Amino acid sequence: MTTESLDPAADSRRGFLNAALGFFGTIAVVGVIYPVGLYLWPRREKRPEGGARSMKIPLAEVPIGDAKFIRFFNKPTVIIRPNEQELVALSAVCTHLGCIVKWNDANSELHCPCHGGVFDTKGAVIGGPPPSPLESYSTTVEDGYIVIEEA
Template sequence: MTTEILEAVSNARRRFLSAVLALFSLISVIGVVYPVGLFLWPHRKKVGGVAVRSIKISILEVPIGEAKFVRFLNKAAVIIHPNEQEVLALSAICTHLGCVVKWNGGKKELDCPCHGGRFDIRGNVLSGPPPAPLASYKARVEDEYIVIEEA
């Protein structure tokens, strides 16, 4: 009788230890696979931990003739409101070496502070070393909002 009880306790202990070992093995595998997965398939477009594929801001935030810098697709972007009928959205990352361009309200253009690159309101290179225009996004006015989406 005592031998049977000892054997039952031993079997229960063995099953418990096997379960604990399996749990630790699973945690170890997840600990390796998860970071590798993040490296291979990184999250895109995070702003404050939330993925952003489109943004909607009040049209009052970008008066006619002005520009507003925003964070879009996890990068600096600029929304330009050149006239009543039109809104434009561009990447604010200079295509030369990646500096963030600045709005030049006097000339109505975007200037790069790093090496003097200049872009028009559509992102075309006016002068300087940038090899390509600024990337553009879809932008439209919807009711009283400006909506920006990936092109």
């Protein structure tokens, strides 16, 4: 016994609905799997061949005894010049729960506004709950520019 319909219009509608259901079902499945996949296996940022990424900032933009906040390849970063000889570039992301630290001019420290974490000008923890120092980047001065490089 066959299940063929005697109505060709009904077969046509059924075929169309099956195709539409398959199409939208596929989109729904891909729409769920793709973001979940990105979450589980995030894309790696591309780096230029054979080296660490670097960025230049005019030295004059960071006065001695002060700090400047920048985005170093989209990462919040602070450059600090504690004195004439020292130059430090640190991640500005607190190692406790990820808040952005703020420069405290009065005592030359980095303070985390969220839970009171305190870091010195080298990124070491000197108070509060952060479990580890701030990530640091290497810095050099070339032709009046600070060159920051990923370690």
